[in-house]
Amino acid sequence: MRTRLTLVVAVLALAAPLSAATITGRVFIDANGDAAWQQGEETLSGAFVSDGTALVSTSSEGTYSLDTQSDTLFIVNPTGTWPAAGFWRHIGATTTSADFPLLRQEQKLPFYFLQGTDLHVKREAADLMARYVLLEPPQPPEWGMPEMMNSWKVLVKPEDRPKEKLNDIDIDNLMSVTLRDAGHVAMSTLLVSGCQSSTSRIIRPVTVRVSAKPSATEDP
Numbered sequence: 001m002r003t004r005l006t007l008v009v010a011v012l013a014l015a016a017p018l019s020a021a022t023i024t025g026r027v028f029i030d031a032n033g034d035a036a037w038q039q040g041e042e043t044l045s046g047a048f049v050s051d052g053t054a055l056v057s058t059s060s061e062g063t064y065s066l067d068t069q070s071d072t073l074f075i076v077n078p079t080g081t082w083p084a085a086g087f088w089r090h091i092g093a094t095t096t097s098a099d100f101p102l103l104r105q106e107q108k109l110p111f112y113f114l115q116g117t118d119l120h121v122k123r124e125a126a127d128l129m130a131r132y133v134l135l136e137p138p139q140p141p142e143w144g145m146p147e148m149m150n151s152w153k154v155l156v157k158p159e160d161r162p163k164e165k166l167n168d169i170d171i172d173n174l175m176s177v178t179l180r181d182a183g184h185v186a187m188s189t190l191l192v193s194g195c196q197s198s199t200s201r202i203i204r205p206v207t208v209r210v211s212a213k214p215s216a217t218e219d220p
Helices: 003-014 123-132 143-151
Strands: 021-029 048-050 055-057 063-068 072-076 081-083 088-090 101-106 110-114 185-193 206-209
Touching: 048 063, 055 063
Parallel strands: 021 101
Antiparallel strands: 021 063, 048 055, 048 072, 072 088, 081 101, 110 185, 185 206
């Protein structure tokens, strides 16, 4: 139990803001795969670099400058590219520059993904969170296969189900993220253009109330 408390305090300590620093760098196509820019390698303008608070766009020469107090920078890689050496950079006390090499990648558009957001603990909630993780979890009621079988509710009979695709969603290009928070799960699907999104499309928002003993499930 003491290990849990130490872990929570340590994570919050690591999240403390650093002194303000100006980080510069370049976004480029890494033609030779060495993750370092050389004269002649293509640079990319209009790529976004962020620390989670500030957001800047690269210049016509593919360079950027960002004032930050964060310990992390990341890139929103342009459509048709993929990070060659990771999409984020750790910013230490002596870090002054961070480049982002990219690779050309064929990307089928539109690109769909399912997004969920986890909880983030505020600094003032550290004591509450530390005490929470020390609590013994309650024992959920038994819910075995017989109870699940008895709870099934057939919404659409197998013979009445569609025999062909009835939407324009590119199933082969669909990514999902499961959101699990206290007592509920929220899911939504967004349409993005590559990895840079200027518009979004919610395909099917779903909110599910989670309990230890669900009242019904759909027939598989």
